[in-house]
Amino acid sequence: QVQLVQSGAEVKKPGASVKVSCKASGYTFTSYAMHWVRQAPGQRLEWMGWINAGNGNTKYSQKFQGRVTITRDTSASTAYMELSSLRSEDTAVYYCARDPGDLTIFGVVIGWFDPWGQGTLVTVSS
Amino acid sequence: EIVLTQSPGTLSLSPGERATLSCRASQSVSSSYLAWYQQKPGQAPRLLIYGASSRATGIPDRFSGSGSGTDFTLTISRLEPEDFAVYYCQQYGSSHLTFGGGTKVEIK
Numbered sequence: 001q002v003q004l005v006q007s008g009a010e011v012k013k014p015g016a017s018v019k020v021s022c023k024a025s026g027y028t029f030t031s032y033a034m035h036w037v038r039q040a041p042g043q044r045l046e047w048m049g050w051i052n053a054g055n056g057n058t059k060y061s062q063k064f065q066g067r068v069t070i071t072r073d074t075s076a077s078t079a080y081m082e083l084s085s086l087r088s089e090d091t092a093v094y095y096c097a098r099d100p101g102d103l104t105i106f107g108v109v110i111g112w113f114d115p116w117g118q119g120t121l122v123t124v125s126s
Numbered sequence: 127e128i129v130l131t132q133s134p135g136t137l138s139l140s141p142g143e144r145a146t147l148s149c150r151a152s153q154s155v156s157s158s159y160l161a162w163y164q165q166k167p168g169q170a171p172r173l174l175i176y177g178a179s180s181r182a183t184g185i186p187d188r189f190s191g192s193g194s195g196t197d198f199t200l201t202i203s204r205l206e207p208e209d210f211a212v213y214y215c216q217q218y219g220s221s222h223l224t225f226g227g228g229t230k231v232e233i234k
Contacts, residue, residue: 035223044214044225044227044228045171045214045216045225046225047223047224059221061222061223062222095170095171097170100176110218111218111221111223112159112173112216112218113161113163113171113173114173114176114182115170115172116170116171117170119170
């Protein structure tokens with residue numbers, strides 16, 4: 001079955017960067033896009049961006065443009081999300097989630113999320 | 127950016143009762159590109175509905191979605207104990223994907 005397993009919790013100081021990984025299994029990694037979504041305490045879910053795991057193309061939310069970088073390693077079936085210039089407001093659970101559309105068939109990112117990784121808590125504190 | 131407003135914020139119901147959750151968009155959601163998720167404490171969200179009314183694989187038929195344009199509804203016909211959770215709507219009709227603020231369904 002499709003499974004996404006994320007890296008463990010991180011504690012970072014303000015101004016630092018964090019890189020979260022998401023290892024996929026159970027499907028052809030390069031045929032789907034991967035999204036990143038975060039959930040800060042008491043806040044709504046927030047979409048950050050996606051990567052086409054086949055060709056590496058990315059699209060980012062304007063809110064995070066310039067601070068977020070999503071990459072992938074096709075040999076490891078793993079996607080990564082790096083967020084830089086961290087501040088306390090970035091304290092959140094970060095999720096990866098697969099797009100449902102097979103890019104080799106549909107050619108476009110659809111934009112809903114299934115399944116999700118288990119989440120990675122990133123705490124930003126001095 | 128399409129802003130999604132969910133109501134009510136909290137719904138207090140008993141098992142066996144019907145739950146009706148609302149999601150209103152600040153502008154029309156093209157092609158009814160709206161999804162619903164369930165989230166329990168300490169867990170990742172789980173997809174329930176996509177395309178406003180299509181149930182995801184393995185989702186019981188007591189969950190149903192409806193609506194179009196700017197007004198969407200998630201209905202749980204008879205609440206089971208495992209249905210008490212937070213529910214989020216999400217639109218994917220624009221390239222900037224957005225979520226509603228959530229409705230908590232709690233045991234009365």
